[in-house]
Amino acid sequence: MEIVFVGAGRVATHLAKALYAGGHRITAVYSRTITSAEALAGEVHATPSNRIDALPEKADVFILSVKDSVLKDVISELRKGREQQVFLHTAGSIPMSVFGEHQHCGVFYPMQTFSKEKAVDFSRVHIFIEGRDAGTLDLARKVAETLSANVHELNSSERRYLHLAAVFACNFANHCYALSAQILEAHGLPFESMLPLIRETAEKVETVHPREAQTGPAARRDENVMDAQKALLTDNPQMQQIYDIMSKSIIETLNSND
Amino acid sequence: MEIVFVGAGRVATHLAKALYAGGHRITAVYSRTITSAEALAGEVHATPSNRIDALPEKADVFILSVKDSVLKDVISELRKGREQQVFLHTAGSIPMSVFGEHQHCGVFYPMQTFSKEKAVDFSRVHIFIEGRDAGTLDLARKVAETLSANVHELNSSERRYLHLAAVFACNFANHCYALSAQILEAHGLPFESMLPLIRETAEKVETVHPREAQTGPAARRDENVMDAQKALLTDNPQMQQIYDIMSKSIIETLNSND
Known part of the structure; x- marks a missing residue:
């Protein structure tokens, strides 16, 4: 397929490279900053551009991976002369209605967090x-199936819950690591010592x-340890509050399942 | 070395098997339940026992991996006739003072979470x-270095913070996964879709x-998305409270680092 990428950030970069490797042709890459456009375009043999009006008029699909806050404006500019083209955006928290009156539109949301440096194995x-x-749905499915066997149709309303679940599983879990690091650093202890624990905890839920x-x-409903640990956090009321509510929630979750 | 294991739960099992594989001789395994003692003893060619008074009088080291709540009683029983023996316990949250007047005592705390089924790579x-x-410290170091190159001396007072940090990095992170699963299950969405995300999030903090x-x-300080996500949790005030305080804590952590 011929694909134009609108955006050259982390999601666009990982996706474009994976689709290029999967045999698609990336004809153009847009970014507000020409150096960003060039960086990604260079990797997928596409034409870079920092002007939306200079992008090709046609492609099999335009994939929009830009900041949530500018998506609406980018769509309205991209539409000019491309009213009949297929547009897909990749934002988990934005409903399909962001496309307004555009006809051939849809969403392509890969459930992953993307780092700058680290390659992503899309097959999982x-x-x-x-x-x-x-x-459009059929086309989105064809593109998605290039990358993964785990392709699901999901409407915008339900996707809000998927995105919320991802915030807990990824953003809040990562913040737990950050709080752990904060405790360790305050006592000159090595955060590295947590890495095998963190990896094991993450791998455990695969089975x-x-x-x-x-x-x-x-x-374990071990009140002695919980009280002693809360006492260690006296100087940090907010972390103490997190300790308290997370412990309460763990107990209630396990009670409701007993 | 000749090692007696007092306890045959998850920590004892993983540790005994790793030390056995590392060339040590496990002479006896105690558990309150003889079948548990036999299960572990069978794996490390030791003598099983459900009576502390029937354990060998001597060994190079007695490793105590029993429930926190019974550790004190087990020590006092084990001491009889073994006042000059070396005892190490493996509990992160229990200070060395639990050994009372016992002379050759210490702590051996591997920073990991142990599953029933999954083998542990102690080298990391x-x-x-x-x-x-x-x-005793020297002996604990020798035993530890059989398993890992990452051996640290740490007193009981500082170990409380290490254990607290582990609760955040492991127990609370896992609870974030559980809350994620709860949201997904309520909407018929697959928790499996979170697994590559969870693994990537855990692996990312290695670098x-x-x-x-x-x-x-x-x-991103994206108030629109935060407000919309909080609204999805109206039916669950506790989860909403967790969403709120975690978001607040993320923002403050990043602000304090800006």
Whole structure:
């Protein structure tokens, strides 16, 4: 397929490279900054551009991976002369309605967090697609199936919950690591010592449901340890509050499942 | 070395098997339940027992891996006739003072979470040791170095913070997965779709500090998305409270680092 990428950030970069490697032709890459456009375009043998009006008029699909806040404006500019083209955006938290009156539109949401440096193995990534019309949905599915066998159709309303779940599984879990690092650093202890623990905890839920995998003082209802640990956080009321509510939530989750 | 294991739970099992594989001789395994003692003893060619008074009088070291709540009682029983023996416990949250007047005592705390089924690669695990006397500390170090190159001396007072940090990095992170699963299950969405995300998030902090690795609506200070996501949790005030305080904490952590 001939694909134009609108955006050259982390999602666009990983996706464009994976689709290029999967045999698609990336004809052009747009970014507000020409150096960003050039960086990605160079990797996928595309034409870079920092002007939307200079992009090709036609492609099999235009994939929009730009900041949530500018998506609407980018769509309205991109539409000019491309009213009949197929547009897909990749934003988990933005409903398909952002496309307004554009006809052939849809969503292509890969459930992954993308780092600058680290390559992504899309074959395991679940991709959630949506299309306003059957043709767009079909095209989104074809593109997604180039990358992964885990392709699901999901409407914008349900995708909000998927995105919320991802915030817990990724952003909040990562913040737990950050709080752990903060405690360790305050006592000159090595954060590296947590890495095998963090990896094991993450790998465990590949075979055991997280409710079953739960360990620790709250899971054991060990009030002595919980009180002692809360006392260590006296100087940090907010972290103490997090300790409290997470412990309470663990206990209630396990109780409701007993 | 000749080692007696007091306890045959998850920590004892993983540790005994790793030390056996590392060339040590496990002479006996105690568990309150003879079938548990037999299960582990069978794997390391030791003598099983469900009576502490029937354990060998001597060994190079007695490793105590029993529930926190019974550790004190087990020590007092084990001491009878073994006042000059070397005892190490493996509990992160229990200070060395639990050994009372016992002389050759210390702590051997491997920073890992242990599953029933899954083998542990101790070579990456950080082990934190403590000893009341130089001989015990030296022995604990020798045993630890059989398994890992990451051996640290740490006193009981500082170990409380290490254990607290582990609760955040492991128990609370896992609870974030459980809350994610709860959201997904309520909407018929597959928790499996989170697994590549969870793994990537865990792997990322092996090369990037968790503060730098933070992504998501709170990290972007995206009030629109945060408000919309909080609204999805109206039916679950506790989860909403967790969403709120975690987002607030992410923002403050990043602000304090700006």
